[in-house]
Amino acid sequence: MPTYRDEAVVLRTHKLGEADRIITLLSRSHGKIRAVAKGVRRTSSKFGARLEPFTHVDLQLATGRTLDVITQAVTLHPYAEPLGQDYELYTTGQVMIETADRLVTEEGQPSLRQYQLLLGGLQALTAGTSDGVRPPAMVMDSYLLRAVATAGYAPNLSECARCGEPGPHDAFSPVSGGLVCRSCRPPGSTFADLAQVAYLAALLSGDWVATREVEQSTIRRGSGLVAAFVNWQLERGLRSLRYLDRTPAAG
16 A cells, blocks of 8 residues: 555544544645554554643555544653643643644545644743743634634634624624624623734734733633634534633632
């Protein structure tokens, strides 16, 4: 069988038979891949721990008739280790890999930007950013906004999403696609002040410097807007979001 190599992030796994697993990955060059890891559930397996969700791996795969077969796996970044030791980090990471899995639907189609965003998000989640560690919610929300924007669903944060009237506007409607003016505001719209809008814009552009002095209340409210927007765009809500701890930080 012909073989190929690629780098990928493990998204999820499923049992297959008595000793195998089906591994779903988001790769650099081949987009989403579903491949069989034979014998990976045996204690003698050489690369079982290397194919856990969140792990960044270098793979060799053999092309199969229905599913490709993983023949080699080398860990590049063991993100599963730090995430598995902290409930907040783990549940936040789960939201990110579920989102990647949902946004990249076609197997074998290149999705380099989605791969880069997920890898960068996991790196920031486990090791902070170049100018300091960010709260997990901030990292997750930035990833979510940029990932859905890359998929073609960027929220409108500068003008009315319905009529195009220039802002600022103080209402946010996930159904409409972002900010809406008073004339277009549908039922169920949420109030969004200037601080929230500026914060979401910074997350969308990846401007970490602009988020340095953001208050916890703004982060918390902004996270609610992001969750509502992403859930609407994906049509089916993200199951992993329900496990996030939304308790406000003390002080």
